[in-house]
Amino acid sequence: MVPFEVRRAHSVEEAVATLGSARDARLLAGGMTLIPALKHRLSSPSILVDLARIASLRSIESTARGRPGLWRLGAGVRHAEVAAHPGLNREHPALCALAAGIGDPQVRARGTLGGALANNDPAADYPAAVLGLDAQILTDRRSIAAADYFRGMFTTALEDDEVITAVEFAAPRSAVYRKFPHPATGYAMAGVFLARLASGDLRVAVTGVAQGVFRWHDAESALAKGHPLPRLVREDLLEDMHAPAGYRAHLAGVMLARALEGFPLGEAG
Ligand SMILES: Cc1cc2nc3c(=O)[nH]c(=O)nc-3n(C[C@H](O)[C@H](O)[C@H](O)COP(=O)(O)OP(=O)(O)OC[C@H]3O[C@@H](n4cnc5c(N)ncnc54)[C@H](O)[C@@H]3O)c2cc1C
DSSP: OOOOEEEEOSSHHHHHHHHHTSTTOEEESSOTTHHHHHHTTSOOOSEEEEOTTOGGGGOEEEOOTTOTTEEEEETTOBHHHHHHOHHHHHHOHHHHHHHHTSSOHHHHHHOBHHHHHHHOOTTOSHHHHHHHTTOEEEESSOEEEHHHHBOSTTOBSOOTTOOEEEEEEEOOSEEEEEEEEOTTTOOEEEEEEEEEOTTSOEEEEEESSBSSOEEOHHHHHHHHHTOOOOOOOOSOBOOBTTBOHHHHHHHHHHHHHHHHTTOOTTOOO
């Protein structure tokens, strides 16, 4: 590890200012990805801006504003906190179950929603929920729609000095997440988030299978028309030591079929 300085931020404004004070400063949330990257010298920032003391990033709240079922989750909320939140479990059970299935107890105790979304690992679970539920990503300077946020492998719409502050999720009519986890890490070999939004729209968001999370539009329209499920065909399927591309594409179909078990498809409109 190359030596670095840790600066504890006590507000989002302070974090943004410190981040902007050096070109190679980096934010530190749960450290689940960043600390191993430092250890392997894949990243060598001179300053780490620790977000853990910023109270406003740690809240989970139901935000009334005339939209029942709208929840705002702070970027610093840990996976275990999402999994265990009683109110959130009532209105967003699929989101809480997704959080409960991330990694292992240590990862869930430290890893954060904001860290997961900033990192945007192509096999991460939260991106599927964020895209599948049409969530809004709030930062220190703007609100970004899920459709505009994910830009491919480990790439997002965030600017270098931008801090995610929260994510807003509107409750769907129904939602379910099914993944085939990698046996060593829990990361998705294929994960499918299926949702019927409050508007009646059906969403199929897929992670773990391609260069980044994506909506499986052919499956969405087949389901809407009552047609048989299509085969997943894409140019950017992941192929690595864990699985060939065709296997991952097949798994996506299997996960969608599992998600559909008991899903109330007939409730459009
Ligand atoms: C063994 C292991 C198993 C895992 N299994 C899974 C799994 O099954 N599913 C899954 O989805 N994930 C999994 N993860 C990932 C984990 O859940 C974390 O979400 C992820 O490591 C990043 O979150 P973090 O809070 O630790 O962020 P950090 O490691 O602290 O930061 C990651 C990146 O995000 C940036 N960042 C952090 N917070 C913000 C913010 N608020 N605004 C802007 N940028 C920010 C940092 O600068 C850094 O670049 C696993 C990780 C490990 C180590």
